[in-house]
Amino acid sequence: MLYAYLDESGTHGGSSLLVVAGWVGDAETWKSFVEEWMIHLRNAGIPYFHTHDPECEQLKRPLIHAILARRLLPVAWSVNPLEFRENTSDKFTNQLGNAYATCAHLCAGLINNLAIEKPLPPVALIYESGQPNTEFISRSMNNIIADPANHKLASITFLSKKDPFGIPLQAADFLAYILATNESKWIDQLRDADRLPPLIGMPPEKLRNTTKQLGIKISRERAARKARRKNPKGEGG
16 A cells, blocks of 8 residues: 655645645655654654745755655646636536646546556555545545546545644645745755656646546546445346
8 A cells, every 4th residue: 555645835816836746655654754754843843844834944954855765756736726717617616626626636646547557556645634625525536436447546535734644744745835836946856866746737728628528537426426326236227
C-alpha cells in the first residue's frame, strides 16, 4: 500500500494559479519522515508547519531536506481559476463544484495512471480537510473505488495537517505553495534533485474537453452505483 498526501494552494480570490499537489510514499517512508519532521518542529517550538506562516520560514530548508532524503514521488495538477470559470459550463460546476474539486479529481486520476503504468501498489488518497466540496469529492471518489476493475486507488480520507496522522500533509502544503507561487529558490532544488513534478495545466481548449469528459465519467459512476444498489449481487434481470 502507498499513501498519497495532497494539499492545495491558490484557492483564495485573485490567485492566478490553483494547484493540488503532494507526495506518494509507502508507510515506512512516511513513518521515517514524520519522526524526523517532529524533531524539527519541536526544536523550532512550532506546533505544525504552514507555508503561509512567516514563523515557518525557518523550517522550509529542513523540510525540503527531509523530503529529498526519502523516496517520495511528487505529483501535481494546476488550473487557472479565471480560465476555469470562463471555460466550464454551469452544468459542470453544479455537478462537480469548483476548480479545486476538479484538480483534486484530476490529481487522483494522475496518481492512478502512474500506479497502473509503473506499476505501483494500490494508493490511499489523503487530502487536506477544510475545503468546500470535500463531501462531494469523497462521495464521487468512493464511487470509483467501489469498482476495483479500472483503478488502483484504495481509499480516500480528509485530514487536517494539524492532526498527528496528517503530518505528511505539511510536506504537501509546501509543494503546492511553491508551485502556485513559483518560488524558484525551492523549485530549483527540487529540479536539481529530479524531484520536481510536471505541473500539468489546462489551457482553455483542454480545460473544456477535460471537464466534459470528467463530467461524463462521474455521471457514469453515479449510474453504476445506483445499479449496484438495486442489484447488489449482480443478478440478471
